[in-house]
Each structure stands twice: as C-alpha cells, then as structure tokens.
Amino acid sequence: MRAAPTILHLDMDAFFAAAEQASKPSLRGKPVVVGGLGPRGVVATASYEARRFGVHSAMPMGQARRLAPNAAYLVPRFAFYRAISGQVMELLGRLSPLVEPLSLDEAFVDLEAGGLAEDGAGARAVGERLRRDILAATGLTGSVGLAGSKMLAKIASEEAKPDGLVLIEPGTERELLGPRSVRIIPGVGPATGEHLRRAGITTVAEVVEAGEDELVRLLGRSHGAGLYQMALGHDDRPVVAERDAKSVSVEDTFDVDLHDRLRIRLEVERLAERCVARLRGSGHSGRTIVLKVRRYDFSTLTRSETLRGPTDDPVVVREAAGRLLDLVDTTGGVRLLGVGVSGLADYTQEDLFAQAEAQAEAEQAEPVRDESAESAPAEATQPAAAVPEAAPPTATETAERRWSPGHDVRHAVHGAGWVQGSGLGRVTVRFEEPGSEPGRVRTFSVDDPDLVPSDPLPLVPGGATGAAA
Known part of the structure; x- marks a missing residue:
C-alpha cells in the first residue's frame, strides 16, 4: 500500500448516454437508454434520468421499455464514443506515463510516476483539475477516485458518482471497508457473495473476522487468500501502461x-x-x-x-x-x-x-x-x-434497417440531424446539432434521395453542461 493517495481512477458518468445527450440538444435532461433495440437487446448505458425509473446496464431492453416507456432508445455509435474517449485518454496521458485504460470510459493513472502528487492535497488538486479539463474539452463529466491502491481508487470513484471526487486517505481503509457489503471487493460476484452469505459472512468486516484459513476452506486457496488480503485493504497491483488486446x-x-x-x-x-x-x-x-x-x-x-x-x-x-x-x-x-x-x-x-x-x-x-x-x-x-425460415426482408424493410434510432443523417435541404425512428416505409428525423437549440422533427420516405447517413458532428465543449448529471 502506498503512503499517499497517488493512484487515480477515472470513470466517465453514464458515458454513452451522456455523449448522446451532449450531441442531441432535445435529449438533455431527458431519460436516454443506449443498447440493442431488438427483442433480445440489452441496455449498454442508461442516463441518470432513466436510472430513476430503475433502468440499469445489462438489463433486457424489453424490461427497460416497460420501466421507462417515454425514454429515448438509441443504438450505440461506437466510432463517436471512441473519438471522445481519445480526447479523455490524451488528457490522462498528460498526467503520467502510466495510464491503464480499462474501457472507453474508464482508466487508472499512476500520479506518482508522473511526479505530480506527493501527498493527498496534491493528488486532490490534480483530480479536480482533470475533471475541469475533461468538461472543457468534451462537455461531459467524469468522477474521480484517489487512493493508495487500485481497488480503493475504484471504490472511491464509484462513491463520487456522479460528477464528483472522493479521496481515501491511506490508513483509513479498514474503517471505510468494514461495514460495506462483501460485494464491494473485486472478484466477489453473485455466486461467491451467496456462498459467503450462507456461511454468515455479508460484510467486509466479517470477512476479516472469519480469517484467511476459513476463507480458503470456503473458496479455495487462491480465491480465499486473495479475498482476505483485499478485505484488509491490501492491493499491490501496479498500474500497467499497456493492456494489449488478446x-x-x-x-x-x-x-x-x-x-x-x-x-x-x-x-x-x-x-x-x-x-x-x-x-x-x-x-x-x-x-x-x-x-x-x-x-x-x-x-x-x-x-x-x-x-x-x-x-x-x-x-x-x-x-x-x-x-x-x-x-x-x-x-x-x-x-x-x-x-x-x-x-x-x-x-x-x-x-x-x-x-x-x-x-x-x-x-x-x-x-x-x-x-x-x-x-x-x-x-x-x-x-x-x-426449414421454418422467415421470408426474406422486403426492400422497404432493408431500407428501414439503414435508419437506426440515434444515428446521424444529413438532408440536402434541412442539414444535419439524427434518426428518431423508422417504420412503414417512413423515417423520422430531428434536425439539430451539438450546441444548437432543440430542433424540428420531419418525416421522409426511407428511400428519399435527399436523405443520407452521415458522420457524427463533434461535441461543442461546455454545450452539454448538466447533461450527464
């Protein structure tokens, strides 16, 4: 464990949904759900407005629609998200040579390696400046956790959500973790959590009280010993700069x-x-x-x-x-x-x-x-x-699949917009751009030659303030 909270964990707030709200003025402050829209689709990200209705990631999309029928349901635009992620990762790279991306919207940073922070006050200043820089560059918010280990930094960023910063001072780990559910420890999923519950272990403090030998008996040598060390707050995993795709x-x-x-x-x-x-x-x-x-x-x-x-x-x-x-x-x-x-x-x-x-x-x-x-x-x-195969799609059905809800389009007369929905040979488009006022909605034939798919427009920094909250 480090003597100073110099490991930073950044987690962008409701990233996919917040990016959609930032790029679509009419959706700011509204419930937005991003994911697969078919009968077997699942939620990738829900905005905080949608989460108030009980919608969360990995939920079946059909269930999400029942909970929040008036939300905007959009398919992901990964190229757009990657472009924003690139801006965020560039800012992280200015802090330290040791940046460990976990996904498009999440990363660890070793501030000690960057020489920017030697104590809690310095680490907090770096974290607050990073949040301001991300907002200025992208218009989106991120939550920051600072601690002496990766496990605790991630726990801290979760506590900071949305749009906040939490610092865990080294030496306070046991006090912080003790009353928490055992599920807060990395590697404890539903199955392990239930196994421990049946043994009367539901909090981190009870894990420590049970002792390493009992945990090894319950979970096996590797898992039991690792869980015990984590419960004590011990996590010496380094920040790894390269996470090569396998x-x-x-x-x-x-x-x-x-x-x-x-x-x-x-x-x-x-x-x-x-x-x-x-x-x-x-x-x-x-x-x-x-x-x-x-x-x-x-x-x-x-x-x-x-x-x-x-x-x-x-x-x-x-x-x-x-x-x-x-x-x-x-x-x-x-x-x-x-x-x-x-x-x-x-x-x-x-x-x-x-x-x-x-x-x-x-x-x-x-x-x-x-x-x-x-x-x-x-x-x-x-x-x-x-062979009970469905009939091949008609030309109209094929055309409608081209117009996915949330994707970008451009019309020869009306300019840039995004697809709200399509069906029965028609496609509905809202014409607006990042930074503009909410735009008007128009409907066209799916084969209208003046309407074509287009690339996403870049976000307007500061234009999405409050969208991800």
Whole structure:
C-alpha cells in the first residue's frame, strides 16, 4: 500500500448516454437508454434520468421499455464514443506515463510516476483539475477516485458518482471497508457473495473476522487468500501502461432464430468482414480464427483454426470462418453468431511473406475442385417445408434497417440531424446539432434521395453542461 493517495481512477458518468445527450440538444435532461433495440437487446448505458425509473446496464431492453416507456432508445455509435474517449485518454496521458485504460470510459493513472502528487492535497488538486479539463474539452463529466491502491481508487470513484471526487486517505481503509457489503471487493460476484452469505459472512468486516484459513476452506486457496488480503485493504497491483488486446471479435444476436443454412453462412461472412475491419483498425493481424455459435437451446459452440501466419486479409478470415461453420450442426436454429481473430501481432513484412507462403503451399497441395459438383450440406438441401425460415426482408424493410434510432443523417435541404425512428416505409428525423437549440422533427420516405447517413458532428465543449448529471 502506498503512503499517499497517488493512484487515480477515472470513470466517465453514464458515458454513452451522456455523449448522446451532449450531441442531441432535445435529449438533455431527458431519460436516454443506449443498447440493442431488438427483442433480445440489452441496455449498454442508461442516463441518470432513466436510472430513476430503475433502468440499469445489462438489463433486457424489453424490461427497460416497460420501466421507462417515454425514454429515448438509441443504438450505440461506437466510432463517436471512441473519438471522445481519445480526447479523455490524451488528457490522462498528460498526467503520467502510466495510464491503464480499462474501457472507453474508464482508466487508472499512476500520479506518482508522473511526479505530480506527493501527498493527498496534491493528488486532490490534480483530480479536480482533470475533471475541469475533461468538461472543457468534451462537455461531459467524469468522477474521480484517489487512493493508495487500485481497488480503493475504484471504490472511491464509484462513491463520487456522479460528477464528483472522493479521496481515501491511506490508513483509513479498514474503517471505510468494514461495514460495506462483501460485494464491494473485486472478484466477489453473485455466486461467491451467496456462498459467503450462507456461511454468515455479508460484510467486509466479517470477512476479516472469519480469517484467511476459513476463507480458503470456503473458496479455495487462491480465491480465499486473495479475498482476505483485499478485505484488509491490501492491493499491490501496479498500474500497467499497456493492456494489449488478446483478440478481436464481433457477434450478432438475431431477433428470430436462423434456420436456413445459406442465410447462416452469409451472416458468418458478413461478421468476418466486420471483424477484419476492426482488426485492421487496431493495427493488428492474427493467426487464429474463431467461430462462435449459440443455438436455439442456448448451448454455445466454438470452433477455431490456426493459420500458418498472421493475416488481416478478409478473404482468408471469411474462408476460414466458413470452414469452421461446416463443422457445426445448426439444426434447430441459431440465435447468435460471432467471428473472432486471436493470436494478435503487429503486422510486419515477415507476416505478409508467411501468409503468402502458406497460401501458395495450400494451392499446390490441393487439386482444383469443381465446387458446383460437390454436395451441399444436408441442411441446405432439405425441402423448403422442412426449414421454418422467415421470408426474406422486403426492400422497404432493408431500407428501414439503414435508419437506426440515434444515428446521424444529413438532408440536402434541412442539414444535419439524427434518426428518431423508422417504420412503414417512413423515417423520422430531428434536425439539430451539438450546441444548437432543440430542433424540428420531419418525416421522409426511407428511400428519399435527399436523405443520407452521415458522420457524427463533434461535441461543442461546455454545450452539454448538466447533461450527464
């Protein structure tokens, strides 16, 4: 444990929802829910206004709609959030060379490594200045926790929410943690918490009272010993500047189970393309292709194939994913598909040569096949009556999917706006921009040639004051 509270934890307040409120003047101060909007969608983030109705992250979207029927429900705009996150992380990087991002909206900072704080007063001043700088740069608010360890700094930032700062002075850990629920300790989830409750342990103080030997007996050597140290306030984990991604993946959950084998294959190919786009965006290549299939009965299968060399070639990834799909029985229906690439590496010229060599060897080893003469998988050759697949989407349905609630558009006459909703061949747009007054709403045909998707407009610093509170 450090003698001074020089580990800082920043957590942006209701980040996705606050970013949407900041960019959409008509939503400021209103309940906003961001997440998947289909029948199986879940809440990614809810604004504080929506949380008053009981809506929270990871909640099924259908339940959220019942609790807050008048909230604005939007699909995520991750490119927009990443741009804002980049601004925030740049500010953190000015404080210290040791910044450990945990997600787009959360990070640890080692102030001691930056030489900016030697005691509590100095750490508090740095934290308050950081909050002001974030608000000035993005118009959004963040909560800051300061302590002598990562565990306590994170607990402090949670206590500070929303839009606050809490500092835990070293030496006060036991007093602070004692009366708290055991669930406040990292690694204690619902299952472990229930196991401890049955043993009569519900608070951190009771964990300490039980002793390390009893915890080891209840939870096992590693988990029990670790929990005991955390309960004492001991956490010597360092702030790690680099958190290299181990894999890149994308997945989709479908509103209606897929049965048609051809449709499933097309979805896998589409996911492979998206995965490669994300892979290239991260500046990596990868050797292992992974396919994830969740079937109608919620059983989940994964299949993987390791290539001779790293790749970011969409054709290579798509074909590998297709081969993996051939190994999976999709009879009965598929509710989720995912494609990932692991074994990541920075792309180098040697990687390119390795991949080219592997492809050349494969071409020499395999005879040319007449694919049209090969038999199709059994699922694809069944009579139509045996495959209860929904009818393919109409042109109108396809067009409506282009207009996702919350996404940015531009009209040749009315300018920039965002989609409020679409259906029955129509799309409703509110025309407003960050920093403007709430705009007017207009409705168009989904195939109106004057209406096109557009990139998000940057936030206006200071224009969202109070939006995330």
